[in-house]
Amino acid sequence: MEVKEILKEHIEKFGEKACFTCSFQVEDVVILHMLLDIDIKRDIPVLFIDTGYHFDEVYEFVDKLLNEWNFNLKIVKPDLEVEEFEKRYGKLYKSNPDLCCKLRKVEPLFNELKNYDLWITGLRREQSPTRANIEIVERVTLPGGKEIVKLNPLAYWTWKEVWNYTVRKGLPYLSLYDEGYTSIGCKPCTALPVKKDDPRSGRWGGKKLECGIHTFYKE
DSSP states (O other), rough: HHHHHHHHHHHHHHHGGGGEEEEOOHHHHHHHHHHHHEEEEOOOOOEOOOOSSSOHHHHHHHHHHHHHHHHHHEEESSSSOOHHHHHHHHHHHHHHEEEHHIIIIIIHHHHTTOSSSEOOOOOOGGGGGGGOOOOOOOEOOOOOOOOOEEEETTOOOHHHHHHHHHHTTTOOGGGGGGTTTTSSSOOGGGGGOOOOTTTTBBBGGTSOOOSSSSTGGGG
């Protein structure tokens, strides 16, 4: 079954209980493009985790795409703004990146996901060894005990296929890719990849590969 058909089937099944987590990296823009073709009313919540630490280019791209595509953006934020957060914890992304990710990304998202039954992502097997065994359809249990369906429609797509679709459809993409970035997260913890065969090797200074959002149920 084609990716768009898989998305359509699940959107029709779950309706208003479906959401899409979007970091606005190239894979996510591909899925968003397909979703907006399916969801004519453009009602599906597009969840963007605003940690307060994103690149300026990311914020600018989100605003630009929202203006051009008119989708249902829902910004998910941690309880504390960056200034207050750093007064309490200091530069936590330097001293304890796991805790920083937990407080500014993982917990805020999970608190939001409990409102849905279908969670759509842009994960691909090729992205990282930690994602090598993901399936298109999975069932995961959130920290509070609720089980939901996690849909990874691009799980088997290659980097080349993602970009072929992007170019073929004339989709916009983050300018950071033109600078050599292959995986884009918070600015303090994102650098150019150090290994050509590992697109996430520029994340967290090589100390880890995941923030915890996609590995929590395996811990």
